Amino acid sequence: MSGxxxxxxxxxxxxxxxxxxxxxxxxxxxxxxxxxxxxxxALFRRIGITFAVYGEGGDPDRLIPFDMFPRVFTGSExxxxxxxxxxxxxxxxxxxxxxxxxAEIVRAGRIPANLVFQNEAYERAVCGFVPPKGVYxxxxxxxxxxxxxxxxxxxxxxxxxxxxxxxxxxSREMMMRMFPExxxxxxxxxxxxxxxxxxxxxxxxxxxxCDREPTVVILTPGHFNSAYYEHSFLADLMGVELVxxxxxxxxxxxxxxxxxxGPKRVDVIYRRIDDAFIDPLCFRPxxxxxxxxxxxxxxxxxxxxxxxxxxxxxxDKAIYTYVPEMVRFYLGEEPIIPNVQTWKCAExxxxxxxxxxLKDLVVKEVHGSGGYGMLVGPKSTKAQIEEFRELIKADPSxxxxxxxxxxxxxxxxxxxxxxxxxVDLRPYCLVGERVELVPGGxxxxxxxxxxxxxxxxxxxxxxxxxxxxx
Amino acid sequence: MLSRTADNLYWIARYMERAETAARLLExxxxxxxxxxxxxxxxxxxxxxxxxxxxxxYAEKYGPAEQKNIxxxxxxxxxxxxxxxxxxxxxxxxxxxxxxALTSQVxxxxxxxxxxxxxxxxxxxxxxxxxxxxxTMKQTAMARGAIDxxxxxxxxxxxxxxxxxxxxGDSTARLMDVKYYVLLPQVDFVGSGLDNDQxxxxxxxxxxxxxxxxxxxxxxxxxxxxxxxxxxRQCPRALITCVAGMENHLGRLSKYYGKETPAQAAVQKLxxxxxxQTPEAIFDEGLHEFLIRFxxxxxxxxxxxxxxxxxxxx
Numbered sequence: 001m002s003g004x005x006x007x008x009x010x011x012x013x014x015x016x017x018x019x020x021x022x023x024x025x026x027x028x029x030x031x032x033x034x035x036x037x038x039x040x041x042a043l044f045r046r047i048g049i050t051f052a053v054y055g056e057g058g059d060p061d062r063l064i065p066f067d068m069f070p071r072v073f074t075g076s077e078x079x080x081x082x083x084x085x086x087x088x089x090x091x092x093x094x095x096x097x098x099x100x101x102x103a104e105i106v107r108a109g110r111i112p113a114n115l116v117f118q119n120e121a122y123e124r125a126v127c128g129f130v131p132p133k134g135v136y137x138x139x140x141x142x143x144x145x146x147x148x149x150x151x152x153x154x155x156x157x158x159x160x161x162x163x164x165x166x167x168x169x170x171s172r173e174m175m176m177r178m179f180p181e182x183x184x185x186x187x188x189x190x191x192x193x194x195x196x197x198x199x200x201x202x203x204x205x206x207x208x209x210c211d212r213e214p215t216v217v218i219l220t221p222g223h224f225n226s227a228y229y230e231h232s233f234l235a236d237l238m239g240v241e242l243v244x245x246x247x248x249x250x251x252x253x254x255x256x257x258x259x260x261x262g263p264k265r266v267d268v269i270y271r272r273i274d275d276a277f278i279d280p281l282c283f284r285p286x287x288x289x290x291x292x293x294x295x296x297x298x299x300x301x302x303x304x305x306x307x308x309x310x311x312x313x314x315x316d317k318a319i320y321t322y323v324p325e326m327v328r329f330y331l332g333e334e335p336i337i338p339n340v341q342t343w344k345c346a347e348x349x350x351x352x353x354x355x356x357x358l359k360d361l362v363v364k365e366v367h368g369s370g371g372y373g374m375l376v377g378p379k380s381t382k383a384q385i386e387e388f389r390e391l392i393k394a395d396p397s398x399x400x401x402x403x404x405x406x407x408x409x410x411x412x413x414x415x416x417x418x419x420x421x422x423v424d425l426r427p428y429c430l431v432g433e434r435v436e437l438v439p440g441g442x443x444x445x446x447x448x449x450x451x452x453x454x455x456x457x458x459x460x461x462x463x464x465x466x467x468x469x470x
Numbered sequence: 471m472l473s474r475t476a477d478n479l480y481w482i483a484r485y486m487e488r489a490e491t492a493a494r495l496l497e498x499x500x501x502x503x504x505x506x507x508x509x510x511x512x513x514x515x516x517x518x519x520x521x522x523x524x525x526x527x528y529a530e531k532y533g534p535a536e537q538k539n540i541x542x543x544x545x546x547x548x549x550x551x552x553x554x555x556x557x558x559x560x561x562x563x564x565x566x567x568x569x570x571a572l573t574s575q576v577x578x579x580x581x582x583x584x585x586x587x588x589x590x591x592x593x594x595x596x597x598x599x600x601x602x603x604x605x606t607m608k609q610t611a612m613a614r615g616a617i618d619x620x621x622x623x624x625x626x627x628x629x630x631x632x633x634x635x636x637x638x639g640d641s642t643a644r645l646m647d648v649k650y651y652v653l654l655p656q657v658d659f660v661g662s663g664l665d666n667d668q669x670x671x672x673x674x675x676x677x678x679x680x681x682x683x684x685x686x687x688x689x690x691x692x693x694x695x696x697x698x699x700x701x702x703r704q705c706p707r708a709l710i711t712c713v714a715g716m717e718n719h720l721g722r723l724s725k726y727y728g729k730e731t732p733a734q735a736a737v738q739k740l741x742x743x744x745x746x747q748t749p750e751a752i753f754d755e756g757l758h759e760f761l762i763r764f765x766x767x768x769x770x771x772x773x774x775x776x777x778x779x780x781x782x783x784x
Contacts, residue, residue: 223563223566223567228566229569232569232570233570235570236570241472241475242570243472243474244474246474247472247473247474247782257472258472258473258474258781258782258783259471259472259473259782260471260472260473260476260625260629260723260727260779260780261471261727261729
């Protein structure tokens with residue numbers, strides 16, 4: 001693992017944010033570690049923090065692996081990250097309002113028109129509509145990787161409905177329950193106000209027609225969805241109803257939910273379903289998940305949908321390369337956290353470079369997610385590379401490529417004891433009347449030795465993420 | 471509260487109670503089968519299938535009534551929506567959907583029942599019937615206890631209880647009818663020694679034998695038992711107790727919401743009818759006829775409750 005930045009060490013010495021953890025690690029006997037690991041697992045299962053996998057047989061309730069070794073940021077590291085993340089969230093929202101309005105950034109020639117308007121995620125149904133407070137993406141999940149002591153890069157943006165925040169909250173809960181002494185010895189910024197900030201953020205974008213304390217709901221595809229636990233967890237912590245499409249109906253220009261006391265008006269919908277399924281009258285007619293007529297109410301200002309339909313055009317991997325340009329164009333600032341260098345296979349020069357260097361690059365589908373549909377050059381066989389080469393040649397504009405990043409590692413509990421494993425970071429930036437970020441995020445860790453893929457579907461786990469108070 | 475949430479809570483209760491009914495049916499059936507009877511045991515098991523409401527489904531899958539197959543059908547079979555396994559799975563899934571409306575103890579009880587059920591299923595050949603029925607009663611009691619001990623007394627609590635009482639009343643009526651169904655062709659036996667033996671079995675199956683003796687003393691007679699299981703408010707499984715329970719919880723809902731619905735009127739009507747009944751009048755009508763009529767009334771009440779609170783179409 002040499003050649004990778006291990007966040008715990010500076011040469012042979014332990015970096016200051018990890019000083020206490022170093023003692024903690026050294027003083028933990030192996031049997032106590034196993035005992036604690038089993039305790040954590042039992043707690044997760046008991047509370048029901050699982051993601052459901054149906055149709056594969058076996059236990060439908062899977063646990064996401066939880067690593068007890070925390071990942072730590074100093075206050076000043078975080079301060080810079082926070083500025084960078086908020087900057088990015090502002091720029092992405094400004095971009096969305098712009099491309100559904102006059103599209104100045106396209107007129108100015110800073111982003112190619114076809115990338116925006118021919119994008120599958122570009123939603124014609126909301127052209128000319130400005131959502132309340134001009135916010136399209138209310139929860140921006142910015143995936144960040146670290147490659148050195150001061151080197152951070154944005155790997156991708158998630159503007160639709162980034163998931164995983166329940167793991168951020170539950171991992172912290174678990175650590176505080178199991179190792180209270182760590183929290184006494186270290187001054188760690190709390191994250192547990194996230195649900196309250198989220199509720200406030202959602203309430204702050206209530207539609208124009210709402211003249212009272214807004215009623216907020218979470219719209220879930222239902223209990224077979226793999227993230228159902230997170231949906232019900234957030235609804236519970238925010239004190240709002242968790243609804244399915246069939247619980248809602250449209251009448252008289254408003255959206256109502258069916259309650260035991262009769263219909264109750266709904267003002268803000270935090271939806272955890274894709275655009276295509278929101279409203280069968282507007283989008284996919286075969287969808288059973290949505291609410292017929294919802295889009296009409298939305299466009300007439302009777303209800304706010306978070307994230308706004310159409311927000312997906314900003315987090316497309318082809319658009320990603322232009323986000324630094326958005327920061328300059330809308331905010332007049334330089335990006336605080338840079339992108340990862342990216343080659344667009346749609347462009348002839350870039351394509352040539354990519355095809356010539358496949359064995360060193362990571363190639364991704366523009367619309368892919370979850371670690372599927374990608375090639376990690378250095379970890380692939382010749383045959384796999386050749387197979388991918390043909391795929392790229394057949395449809396170059398469907399692919400982008402990036403250098404294989406030297407993702408930082410943090411100490412992680414593994415079978416043999418403690419070993420470095422690669423990590424990334426997903427903070428959740430909330431955008432409403434204000435732009436807010438709780439100090440922390442979801443650290444995902446690639447548990448397989450040498451693996452750079454942190455997705456839970458590919459053997460990834462989670463860690464508690466600490467930001468130290470200064 | 472969302473209508474769907476109320477519906478999920480109501481069905482958690484109904485499914486848990488229904489699992490218990492399936493187990494009690496099995497117990498009654500197993501005991502009746504041990505008694506000498508004119509037709510041998512097969513016919514008794516047959517009547518049990520009828521009472522469970524699953525005779526057609528069973529016949530399609532297995533053909534003639536066989537004790538081993540019936541045990542499997544009533545306990546493990548997922549093709550039988552009223553089997554213990556189906557009910558516990560459905561109760562737990564309803565619980566998962568409304569996880570946050572439950573306390574962790576209630577969820578724990580439902581989830582533990584489900585996890586243990588999966589373990590039982592893995593070694594289904596090796597389980598004795600009495601162990602399976604005991605296990606079921608224990609799980610349903612745990613869930614019921616967790617609900618009573620830990621749940622907030624809000625509207626959700628009322629919906630759970632309405633589900634329990636509705637299902638339990640229906641189940642008592644069906645269990646009594648099993649007994650009656652067995653004897654129906656042989657009116658001569660009514661009042662005879664055999665008749666009373668079988669009634670005692672029924673009481674045992676409901677776990678109410680001792681309670682009955684405390685309440686009545688003396689000989690077991692059909693009249694006393696009918697009084698006990700239909701009209702005596704001291705008996706927790708009596709039809710009148712169940713209807714009065716629903717009346718109570720529907721009354722609390724109307725206070726809670728400040729609004730009456732057709733459900734309150736319907737339950738009051740049914741309760742008044744039971745209050746004016748006597749055991750003699752029931753036997754005059756015919757116990758079987760009375761019980762079937764009650765099952766119908768209970769289903770109709772369930773439909774009114776659904777329309778008033780659970781469907782969301784108001």
